[in-house]
Amino acid sequence: MAKTYTCPASNMLDGEDINFKRPSQAKEILRRLKKNRGAMIGLFLLICIILVVIFADVIASYEAGVVQIADNKLAPMSSEHPLGCDSYGRDVLSRLVHGARNSLLVAVASSISSCLFGCTLGAIAGYFGGKVDMLIMRALDIFMSIPDLLFTMVVVAALGSSIPVLIIAMTLAYFTNYVRLVRSGVLNLVDQEYVEAARAGGSSSARIIISHIIPNTLGIILVNVTLNVSSLVIYQSTLSFIGLSLPAPAPEWGSMLSSARVDMLRAPLLVLFPALAIVLTAFSVNLLGDGLRDAMDPRLKS
């Protein structure tokens, strides 16, 4: 004989019960992130760099870093030129600070656009499957047979170097990861019952992808976008080091390093400053990105 129970202390299953009354996932992740000292240091440094980027013109004028004044060649640090001048007589501080703009903006723009492009492609491939999937993956395989840097060099060789071209080139170099990621996420979930249920409930394909599949992979996508910014900063400095980035006299850390190389013995600091800039930027983003990853999945630490 079945007995029914009504519980005086708690009601039927509702959303709160399921979580043991813990804060929502996003808040939990944020809390873990805040506790991570490394990530907070990284965030702090990054904010400083972003402030430099925003207030670049206030810190030093653009012209000072671009106009060549022969008299100022390799000038030492002074009140007028806080970090001295390079071998063309250009103000190092200005070049450093405006170079931050070039580096960071291009890196962030490329990271986001490669994410959008790659995720869309991956979602299409995974969701529609069949011939569409095969076509996209085959094309991807062939595309991935060209090493990134090589392809970027060819693109720059063909299209010249300007900011849009750079962003396109770097997007094309970094999007493939996202395709695989999202595609496998979609393939895993497409089979799962709640997608079936959503479809049975009448949701359209796009809606299913957006509201079910993306939130699940959002965490790892976010980590990737963040960490990619740091490798894009390095990638761009590599390009400008070999002379394939923005044409002179645009200030860029990599090309600063390249031209400083010549007078390295006489003025080693000229090499130090851009090198430090690159390393600090990449390092702070890495700290933040790593912290984000640990916050998303703390099990991985132990």
Add this chain to the structure above:
Amino acid sequence: MSNTEKMLDIKDLSVIYKTDLETVYAVNDVTLSLEKGATLGLVGETGAGKTTLALTLMRLLPERTGKVTSGSITFEGESIVDLPEAHMRKIRGDKIAMIFQDPMTSLNPVLTVGEQIAEALQVHNEAGRSKEEIEARVDETLTLVGIPPARKSEYPHQFSGGMRQRVVIAIALSCEPDLLIADEPTTALDVTIQAQVLMMIRDLRDRLGTSMIMITHDLGIVAQTCDNVAVMYAGEIIELGTAEDIFTHTKHHPYTDGLFASLPNLKSKTTRLQPIAGLMPDPTNLPKGCKFAPRCGKCMEICKEVPPEVYTDGTHSIRCHLFHQEKED
């Protein structure tokens, strides 16, 4: 029931998982015992602490977070909790063996099935068996679980889920352990395979005379295989008795009643299933009084304040204020 017959004696065992953020009270004051040759069923929902208990018996708790905070475990006269690791390793696999829940991940994908069974024998080779003898034993064990010995050079991915679980069982039984702990051995398998594997476990147990702890959430399995039953909830044993006590007796812990009531009944005409409302309490924040109080339909005032003691009637024990009161009446 003299002490010498009790193969396993657990007294007031408490186990926690301690991380920087919180402490999980996984096992709370558990007292259990097992006689030689008997099978104990450990029943409870997911999260009740059954697996933690099993891992504690094997001393396989995660090193940094799992801790035994009180109590003792005596196995064949020896205290397990503070045994030196080298000694414990001799017991693991040889005297106590464990079958885990998920056969898909329990086997090493890059070693052959034969190698993995042989390893258990090689590690516990006090008898000094030669390579050939070990191989012969591997063949024997495979045959025992219904796998042709010719397949011993194959890799786990070449076996189906049910077959893999048989391999896991073969590994566990290869050294003829005195105690076998089976942690939900059929839960991850297809329903049709479940019955096969279960029958095989029972047959082997009968043949080899192994004592067994069968961990499960399935009362049907308990009915088929167990001599004694312990019902676990929020890390505590809330009801303990022989199979007869649990299945036929009239008095039960309200949770046990709920478990039985939630089983679908083929014979009666019902429109809705009767689950037990609510969820198990947060193990980091257990309720003050009886841990089942928030979900209990017969909850009294005292239940919310004072943890109940155990009421015993022969072989049957229930941890509940209701029966405690009755006893006093």
Add this chain to the structure above:
Amino acid sequence: MHRYIIKRLLFLIPTVLGVTLIIFIVMSITPGNPGRMILGPNANAAEVEAMNEELGYNDPVVVRWFNYLKDIVTKGSFGQSYSTKLDVFDELWPRFLVTLRLAILVLILSISIGVPLGILSAVKQNSLMDTIPTMIAFFLAAVPSFVVGILLMYIFALKLNWFPSFGLKSAKHYVLPVIAATICELSAYLRFTKSSMLEAIRQDYVRTARAKGVAERTVIWKHALKNALLPVVTSIGMRFGCLLAGMVTTEQLFSIPGVGSLIVESISTKDEPMIIGCAVMVSICFTLLMIGVDVIYAFIDPRIRAKYSKGG
């Protein structure tokens, strides 16, 4: 197993076709003027036009691509450089070998140091043997290889004068470039191996091994390690791209006559045949290497090996 190798090698053909087509298409987006480049600024328009016509420059992209491939297959020719007027392949090949030699050295060194350090770091987690290499590797991930190179050059070549700073004439010349490129690759291998190892140790089958009574050392070295190394092999293939990038910058920095610096030169002189030739050569090499890694992986992962051995 042979079937797998052949199957993968066959994949080379559509890859080469696809790669060359992509490169051609990209290069054709902005029209060049080879006639002008070959004949120089003083030749008149008619001659330039005639030259362009002769080179087939006014043909559609696909036709030019097809002819290019035809030339490679029938004449073994990658065309002629616009700037030196010499055969592309003659100039390309020796420089390609230089880069290859350098790259192989860097690869061997970075794997043989990075992977064991990564394993050690995972096994001795949270001890000094772990925290020091891990922190250094983490820091190095933010340092581009040319920064390391410049630092090494400054200290050891310019200040201390222990090693030369350009060219590749003697064994001594190899030291700094190889070390510079190795340091960056090495730290990547260290981090990846460590995380792969930690992941393997977390697996259920490790728990099964422990439950059998297997000694902890055996659990780590036999059970976890074998599984952990599989993804590391795959990652070697994935890192070839970074290896190449490292080669290009190292060659620029130390003035090494390799294919990396050749591409950079050709881009600045807009020497199309050379650019395309280098790109094609490097891509083919790259693809062959990836196939090699895949085959090695198929040999060591029993799951794949069994799949292809049974069939033949």
